[in-house]
Amino acid sequence: FDGGLTVYTTIDPTLQGYAEEAAAEVYDDMARTGDSDVSLSMTCIDPNTGYVLAMIGGKDWSDSQFNLATSATGRQAGSSFKAFTLAAAIEQGISPKTVIDCSTGFVNAAWSKPVTNYAGANYGYLSIERMTWVSANTGFARLVTDPDGVTPQSLLDMAARLGVSGDTKYGYGAYPALTLGAAQTNTLRMASAYGAFATGGIRHPDTCITQVIAQDGTTLIDNTEVPGEQVLSPEVAGEVTRVLQGVVTQGTGRGSALPSGQVSAGKTGTSQEHRDLWFCGYTPQLSCAVWTGAVQEREMWEAPWCKDAWRIFMSLALDGRERVDFPAAAEPKYDSDFNKKQSIYSEDAAKDTIAQLSGASLAEVQAALGSNLTIVETYSSTVAAGSIVKIEFANGTYTAYVSIGPDPNAGSDSGGGADSGEEPPGGGEGPVGPPDDGGQPGGEGGEPAP
Template structure:
């Protein structure tokens, strides 16, 4: 049966009609919507015409609009910059004040103090009025008027500096200086200044002006290893801070600018001249009259006759951080303690002299202003640390905190990883042009040696060889993991350039890692603290007792191969100026970063490992200084001193020409390596105990530790424990 044609036609007609109605509805709706939107827009336009401005008013409005736009963008930028600064405040930043630590050297002699002794912290209201005025007049005249950052003072300082043609005034407020002392370092960088500004605002928002001023007076470095005005008054004048007169207060206030330069026990005329400037500031600021200060001018302050102290301040700062770390790890419960450190004051003095004499003699010719050094004895004890040229000028520790490119000294980890994989010093590899992901490294002289042994490649510091090893044999992750196992604690970037040392590390990292080699492949537990006692003489922490034994991190085969190669570098390689006198076997590696910004030498004997760095704080290039020049020369100067009259230990894995038990000779009888190379004058080590006498004293110390008598006097207990600990042998590898 077929469908009715008429019925189908009617159905189609209905459909068409419905579709036409739908189309008409859509068209009318869209048109009406557009018409209505047009009306609304016209109404808005008519309404906005009421606010239309012309002429000068329009310029003002446009500027305001642009200001709002840029202000919003600036607010977002400031928020992004503020986040890293406020991260510094997450922990208990006041906890440093909870510690009062007396530090002893390895032999039990007092070498310094750190922390705030609360009994000596005086409230602002109890301080002499003239002391507070002297500090404010010199450091921050508008302290009670600004909110952390003094823009008016900054403009004034800039104008004065421009008029004088140099830096004669600073623009930092007391709050900014406190922010730096509490949370930051003295590193000169834009990042630090941004953090300092935000932290200043944070301090102003969370502390009263009196609290900020008290913390500043308690925490500022005042020279001679003293921190805080109270400690400085006691050291320089033998007085309580509440008893200082106007002349003494002016001298103390003058120390904040440059404590090393104006320390009165070192340079009394300079300190008095600076105090006179402070008195002038008091008059110019209107806080005192000329008549009130004239007596202080005519009768300047005198200080207690003290010998110039040479406290190892960079080391003490690091050791103080270590005390706090042990407390945070739950290994130390008390906060008022006596700490016997690992520092050897004789070696420390020699390290300071080696660094300063090198910079004084060669700094201008090489255009280098700063250096850092760490010396570690086999077993991990830090015997000397130089964090910079002048602690009074800058307390930033370049040995533990400065991140610098290690250059070719980083090749230690690439070659060690290769030895672990089965390569040997005699393995042959091609020194030829290589390209890796668009990067084509070149050798120092832009020439290539062809097929060379790994020993020759490391000795000549060829660049293509470690890159080829990383690309074809090892992979980047293996190199990074090897560096971490050997003791590099700084996070490393895993990119293709890392075999040539482009990822920054610290001097302490490099010393720690290289010390694995003379330790026979065992990890270096670097440490600056041997023991910690309370004031009753009880041992709260002992490194030998409380730390795990060293674990092997480099196989014996790889260690032996690396030592064979590293000991050739001072003989036939890039570090001939580092070869020690008397035929003492020395291993190590030079390093020079891009554009000669950093120069390194890290070397070792069977007794000590020393890492030396030279460079500039502002990352400017030196004048063609390489690791084989000033760093190697400074290493030699210190290590020649350190090895005079001591029992020489062999380097594992090599044939030592000096058998175990012989003694280092002085530089006068030594055969010079690298003849013709300029060398700094040698340091002479004073005659001390013989090796046999030292062994006898160590046995006595061991006997004392096994059966010590009771001592009634707590101070005697501490002294006895200190001496006993200093005579006990340091922790040895398994």
């Protein structure tokens, strides 16, 4: 009120214009689909400084002055929170190549009803990497409830280190549903958190102000050289980025890929009944989080609005700039007991196991494989009855084909069964394709296939 304060902000007017252009284009799409009550929020951060370069806080200032991008309450994060589970897993030595049961209908006392994948998809056994690409709810649910997996507390701690935290009334508790996105957050927090993956694990505090200078020249606030904090090792951050690049190139985030060829990484997210849609993505230069949803919450359809807004904005923001790769990093050390326990489901380990069991009796094979073994009887003219003809591995399960002797009808006019050591002809379903994770109790959810 005395006059003379000079405030320098971090907002880049050019990038702010691009953000508004991207939002306007998405709002046009919403109007065409009859979703005019849906709002968008977006925050873009320079991950190397923490500076907020552009922000969209809602649809129209004249209608509402509430800033959705910085809302203290926020909205449910959905599957975008799974990136923090991934980071916690890698940090404690769990390899993204480790295989987990991602079949649907996971039952556990931590949930009031079975956890399912989007549209009830039964993925079978997938690596943590691939289950992140398709955002399999059941795989992440099993990962955070296994005694050797990621504990809910370690997930909660990981999110807090990356700047995403809050009160228990907003879903921030050490319980398994946290991995499926029950916690509420905003685009400012998520852009800042994902930015730490882009910088090799260094997180710079987010800020909209660089300096405030008083009338007499005194500097009241100076954020021009705020050091970052190494919240993740370069190895962990690099591996998270490698997996999240697959989300963009092969998974649920395919619609966000940049036409320029600039590498990017990210994670989609959807809450229960698609009430909240997210895309949190980053390049080495910029980190940007986008949310869309009806301010008066309602069920929505599986719209691509967030991915579209992110792609439009980032394409404009990086136009003409040199393409840059993410920082190189060594591979983390993977020595978790969880890896060893789950190795029985790995195809590479299965090949070794099958080789080791060559010539073993049925009893020895049953002792070695236990409940993970299915026995199928088959005719064989070359293998004695009761002996194993062959062992196969698929979708995390071993199948032992046991001889019941020669086919008594072999060579007769009525036809006969297999006499070559193969099982009788039959068929079954192959792996289900990649639709994404679906809504879960309490808002943990997922998104549809790209």
